[in-house]
Amino acid sequence: MNQSQHIEKQSVKQTSRKLMLDIKDLRKSFGDTHVLNGFNLELYEGENLVIMGKSGSGKSVMIKCLVGLMQPDSGNIKVMGKDIATLNQIELDELRTEIGFLFQGSALYDSMTVRENLEFPLRRHKHKFGTNIDTSELVAEALENVGLAHTIDLMPEELSGGMKRRVALARTLILRPKIILYDEPTSGLDPITSKEIIELMRRIQKQYKTSSLIITHDVDCARVVSERMVLLVDGIDYAKGTFAELAASSDKKVKAFFK
């Protein structure tokens, strides 16, 4: 199969799928620093989309705009068909239960045990599972899923970096989100632990049929998990395509990512 056929086939496949995230012309500046200058992105149902960009290029800012943690200066963000700028607080909270967010540094609540960390999202959103749900069962199951059932009564400071990341992932999954946003899931971890996390991400993807947006610096991670990639350069979606396509590109700025 030659390349143009491949691209065509894929775009047909995509248009028939549901659009989970749709970002159009996103702009955001902090004072005089223009971080995003018209960024576009589409994430389709069931897809693994990887975003790469240099440190400080605005990747975290972009996904924070996606969940309403930051307000963009202009642009349009639709999550599962809903324009997030038009939602009130209650609707926004409801929509956020469909989006899991794995933070760059895990962001576990360090005054709470692992159990309390996992219960936290359930405080306000228990009703998602019907009336008489047993939270301890949900927590146990989520921890089981990431292979850390024995840590349930530990404090975050007692966990290693890789374990923290996995607990954070369990916390992200506890509300069964349809979309997961990973902000550098492997940063700060050794190669072996990184591989474990990547394996876990792939398993979760299969098990829960989630759509994932993965931000990473890690070329190996991108190679393994991505179906499609977007490169964020100079505040725009500079290049799009599969890993193989981008790796073969002759553009200087694109090449710099694959050294």
Added chain:
Amino acid sequence: MSSSEKIKNFFTEIGELTYFTRRFFKEVITRPFEIKELLRQCYNIGNKSLLLVSVTGFIIGLVITLQTRPTLEEFGAESWMPSMVSISIIREIGPVIIALTFAGRIASGIGAELGSMKVTEQIDAMEVSGTNPFKYLVVTRVLATTLMLPLLVIIGDAIALYGSFIIEYSKGEVSFVLYFNKVFNSLEFGDLIPATIKTFFFGFAIGIVGCFKGYNCKKGTVGVGLAANSAVVFSSMLLFIIDFIAVFITDIFFEI
């Protein structure tokens, strides 16, 4: 930084703090109320500062009595000791010194705690998981400091008076009953009520400044240290301003 820039920054900060305070009053009256977390914070804050406040109170009582005694002796007015000491402790020295100690302990603690939660994105994580972090973290802490400081000041004052009694007892013939009879005879509502009211404001100022500094913490560990540090400096300064205003108003209403 030039001094004009410093002055500009100062007023920007006052503006932001005003905005933060307004948000507090908006959030405190709307559902959901985080009652359980509020009680937990009250317990934490009381537990963290009770010993400190007790020791401070005791030492205030000892020192003031020791310092005042020679002067009164010179005039042969030792019998005035209980009333003099109690009025100065209840009206001014107790509330202010205890609030300052409390600020040193609690405002810095809150500043550092919320600051590190901010830089490690824990506050963002709360927000996306459907809990309003302003209600959960800020409202509960500010209410807790507002409610707990008056209580701690009353305890501290009582311990200070006891400390003062110990000195008097060791120097002379005054009994416990006589001493405290004199204390209560000399105290009026005009001493007690304004002094207690102002401690609510002290507690509020300490809580809101600590939360404000932590919540707006700049990235990095330096930011966390700075948040803790400036929370103490800023809230202590605010205490003196509130104290001045309180004394000024009391002066008008109670004509001391």
